Amino acid sequence: MTATTTRVSTTPLAARRPFWESPLGQAARELARNRAAMAGLGILVFWILVAFTVSFIVPFDPLKTDVSNRLSPPSASHWFGTDDLGRDVFKRVLFGSRYSIPAGFLTVLAALLIGCIVGAVAGYAGGWIDNALMRVADMVLAFPSIVLAMAIAAALGPGLKNALIAIVVVLWPEYARLMRGQVLAVKAHEYVTAAEALGARRSRLLIRHILPNTQAPIVVKATLDVGAAIVLTAGLSFIGLGAVPPDPEWGAMIREGQRRFSQWWMATFPGLAIFSVVMALNFLGDGLRDALDPRRRGRWA
Amino acid sequence: MLLQFVAKRILLSIPLLIGITLVTFVVSHLVPADPLTAVLPERAWNNPETVQMYRERWGLDRPLHEQYLIYLRNLLHGDLGESYTTRRPVGTDLRLFFPATIELAAAAMLYAVTVGIALGVVSAVWSNRLADHLARLIALVGVSLPVFWLGLLALQVFYAKLGLLPGPGRIDTRLVAPPTRTGFYTIDSLLAGQFDVFLNTLHHLILPGIVLGSYAMGIIARMTRSSLLEVLSLDYIRTARAKGLAEQRVVIGHALRNALIPTVTVVGLTFGSLLAGAVLTETIFSWPGIGRYAVDAATKLDLPAILGVTLLIAVVYVIVNLITDILYGILDPRIRVG
Numbered sequence A: 001m002t003a004t005t006t007r008v009s010t011t012p013l014a015a016r017r018p019f020w021e022s023p024l025g026q027a028a029r030e031l032a033r034n035r036a037a038m039a040g041l042g043i044l045v046f047w048i049l050v051a052f053t054v055s056f057i058v059p060f061d062p063l064k065t066d067v068s069n070r071l072s073p074p075s076a077s078h079w080f081g082t083d084d085l086g087r088d089v090f091k092r093v094l095f096g097s098r099y100s101i102p103a104g105f106l107t108v109l110a111a112l113l114i115g116c117i118v119g120a121v122a123g124y125a126g127g128w129i130d131n132a133l134m135r136v137a138d139m140v141l142a143f144p145s146i147v148l149a150m151a152i153a154a155a156l157g158p159g160l161k162n163a164l165i166a167i168v169v170v171l172w173p174e175y176a177r178l179m180r181g182q183v184l185a186v187k188a189h190e191y192v193t194a195a196e197a198l199g200a201r202r203s204r205l206l207i208r209h210i211l212p213n214t215q216a217p218i219v220v221k222a223t224l225d226v227g228a229a230i231v232l233t234a235g236l237s238f239i240g241l242g243a244v245p246p247d248p249e250w251g252a253m254i255r256e257g258q259r260r261f262s263q264w265w266m267a268t269f270p271g272l273a274i275f276s277v278v279m280a281l282n283f284l285g286d287g288l289r290d291a292l293d294p295r296r297r298g299r300w301a
Numbered sequence B: 001m002l003l004q005f006v007a008k009r010i011l012l013s014i015p016l017l018i019g020i021t022l023v024t025f026v027v028s029h030l031v032p033a034d035p036l037t038a039v040l041p042e043r044a045w046n047n048p049e050t051v052q053m054y055r056e057r058w059g060l061d062r063p064l065h066e067q068y069l070i071y072l073r074n075l076l077h078g079d080l081g082e083s084y085t086t087r088r089p090v091g092t093d094l095r096l097f098f099p100a101t102i103e104l105a106a107a108a109m110l111y112a113v114t115v116g117i118a119l120g121v122v123s124a125v126w127s128n129r130l131a132d133h134l135a136r137l138i139a140l141v142g143v144s145l146p147v148f149w150l151g152l153l154a155l156q157v158f159y160a161k162l163g164l165l166p167g168p169g170r171i172d173t174r175l176v177a178p179p180t181r182t183g184f185y186t187i188d189s190l191l192a193g194q195f196d197v198f199l200n201t202l203h204h205l206i207l208p209g210i211v212l213g214s215y216a217m218g219i220i221a222r223m224t225r226s227s228l229l230e231v232l233s234l235d236y237i238r239t240a241r242a243k244g245l246a247e248q249r250v251v252i253g254h255a256l257r258n259a260l261i262p263t264v265t266v267v268g269l270t271f272g273s274l275l276a277g278a279v280l281t282e283t284i285f286s287w288p289g290i291g292r293y294a295v296d297a298a299t300k301l302d303l304p305a306i307l308g309v310t311l312l313i314a315v316v317y318v319i320v321n322l323i324t325d326i327l328y329g330i331l332d333p334r335i336r337v338g
Helices: A003-010 A014-017 A025-034 A035-057 A089-125 A127-141 A145-156 A161-187 A188-196 A204-212 A215-238 A249-257 A265-292 B002-028 B035-039 B048-057 B064-076 B089-126 B132-143 B145-161 B186-193 B195-230 B237-242 B247-284 B289-297 B303-331 B333-337
Strands: none
Touching: A003 A127, A014 B145, A025 A035, A025 A265, A035 A089, A035 A265, A035 B303, A089 A249, A089 B132, A127 B002, A145 A161, A145 A215, A145 B002, A145 B247, A145 B289, A145 B303, A161 A215, A204 B237, A215 A249, A215 A265, A215 B145, A215 B247, A215 B303, A249 A265, A249 B145, A265 B132, A265 B145, B002 B064, B002 B303, B048 B289, B089 B132, B089 B186, B089 B195, B089 B247, B089 B303, B132 B195, B145 B195, B186 B195, B186 B303, B195 B247, B237 B247, B247 B289, B289 B303
8 A cells, every 4th residue: 555655656757857857947947047037036135144144244233322323314424324313224224124024934934834724625625614714715805905914913903923913814815715726726637536546645645746736826926925025014014013113124114214204214225125125026926937837938917 | 698697796795795794803803802992992991881881882791693793783884883083983984084095096096007008008019129128117116116115205206305296185285175075176176166176186196196006007017918918919910910900000909909808807906905005105195085094093003993994995895896897797708608
C-alpha cells in the first residue's frame, strides 16, 4: 500500500529535467526578463533589508524629541526635514518600514493560510460544509475592505495589533474562493482520480497532489495583496485606528503631517515610502502573473 | 427569459443582504466589554434606569439569536441606533450626509470612466509603443497611490501652492449652501437658480473627484486595454479592416463596443471601492459625507455610527453589483444562459 502511494506521488519526468526547463524554471526566466518586475523586486528587497537592519545600522531613537530643531524643512543635515517635535523625518521613514513591511507580509500570510485551508476543505469536502464555508466568505466579501476593517478595528479598539487582525479578517475570503475553485478544477483531473483509486488517503491527496497545482493564481494575488495590506494598515493608522502617533508608522506619520499642512515634508515622504513599496509590489505581481501563465504573456490586467 | 434572469439575480442577493446584517451584528458584539459601554455615553451609564431601558430595547439580556432578531427588527424599522457624537438617530445622520458622498463618488466615476477608457484605448491601439508604456504607467500609478496621501499632495500643490483649485469643503465659505431638496448641491443650486453656487460646487468637485477616482481610473484603463486587445485580434475585426474601413472606425465603431462589456462589470465593482475610498478622501477634503462621518465616529469609538455607515455602504455595494450583473446580462446575452 505505502509503496503504491509513493510511486504515484513522485513525478519521475519532472525530476529528471534540469530546473531551468521545468515549468517553474521557465517562469523564473520569464520573470527575470521583465524589467519592470525586476525593478519592483529590487525596491522590495531594499525595503525588506531596511526593515530588518535599520535599527542596527542607524543609531537613532525614532521617539526622541529635539524641540530646538522643530519643523525645519529638508536640508543637508535633515534630508526630509524634521517634524513638530524636531525628529528627523528621513530616519523616521526608514524606521517606519519596521511596521509597514512586516505588517503587509504577516497579514497576507495569515489571510492566505486561513483562506487556503478553508477553501481547500470546502472544495474537497463539498456538500453542506462547502456551502456553509463559502456563504461566510461571501458575507465578508460583500463589504468593501477598508470599511469592514474600520468597523472591526473600531469595535476591537484602536491599536496596531487590532488593525492587523481586522485586515486579516477582510482579506482571507478571496483566498478561500480562489483555493476552492482551484481544488475543484484539479479534483476533476484524472491523476487525482487515479491516486484516489490507488487508495491514497484524502489528506495526503490534498497536500501532495492538489495543493502543488493550485499555486500560481494564489501567489500572484498574495503579491498584490501585500501592497493592499500595507495601504490598509496605513489607512487605518491615518484615521486613528492603527498605530498610535509617537510610533513612526507611515500612515500615522501622514496623519500627523495632515495637521501640519504647511510643513509639506511631514506627510509627503512617508507617503512616498508607501507608494514606492506598493508600486514595486504591483510591478512584481503583474510580472509574476505574466510569467506564471504563458497564455497571458505580453498581455496585461 | 430576461425577466427570469433579473428575478433570479434579485432573489440571489437577498441571502447576501441578510448575511451583511449578520456580519454587522457580529462586529457589534466584538466589543470586549459590555456592548452598552460602546453604545451609551458616559453620562447615561450613571443612570441605572437608562441602562435598563437600553438593555431591554436591544434585548441584551436575551440569548444571542433573539438579540439578532431584535437587531433585524430594528433595522427594518430604520432604527440603526443613536450616534452619541451627534446625539441623533444614525439613520437621520446618514440621510443627511449620504448625498454629499454620492455626489463626490459620481464625480470620481465620471473622471475614472472617461480617462480610464481613453487611456485603455490609447494603450491597446499603440500597444507596446511609447504611448502604451506611458498609459500603462499612469494606470499603475493610479492603482498604487494611497488615496489619502494623494489627496494631501493634491491640496498642497493645486490649492496651497498654485491656487488653481479651491480647497476643502463642498462650496466656498463665502457662499451659502443652496436650499436642500435633494441634498446634491449641483442639483439643488440649479433648482434654486443659483448659477454661481452651481459653478462653485463643480469647482470644488474637481480635486477630490480626481483623487478619489484615480484608483478606479487605473483599474478601468487596465481592463479596457486587455479586453480591447483581445477583441482587436478577432476575425470580424480583420474583416472590417479588409473591407477598407478606416482604422478609427474599426476601433471605435466595431471593437470598442464589444470590448467595453467586461469594462461595465469593472465599473460596477469599482463603484464599491469609490464609496470605500470616500471614507479617506472625505477626511482630507473636509467633505461632509458619510465617510467623514464614519471617521469622526471611529476616532470617538462611536460604534452605532460606524456600523450604520458600514451597513449602508455594503447594501449599496450589493445593489450596485446586482445592477451591474443585470446590465451585463442585457449587454451580453450569452451570460443569461449560464
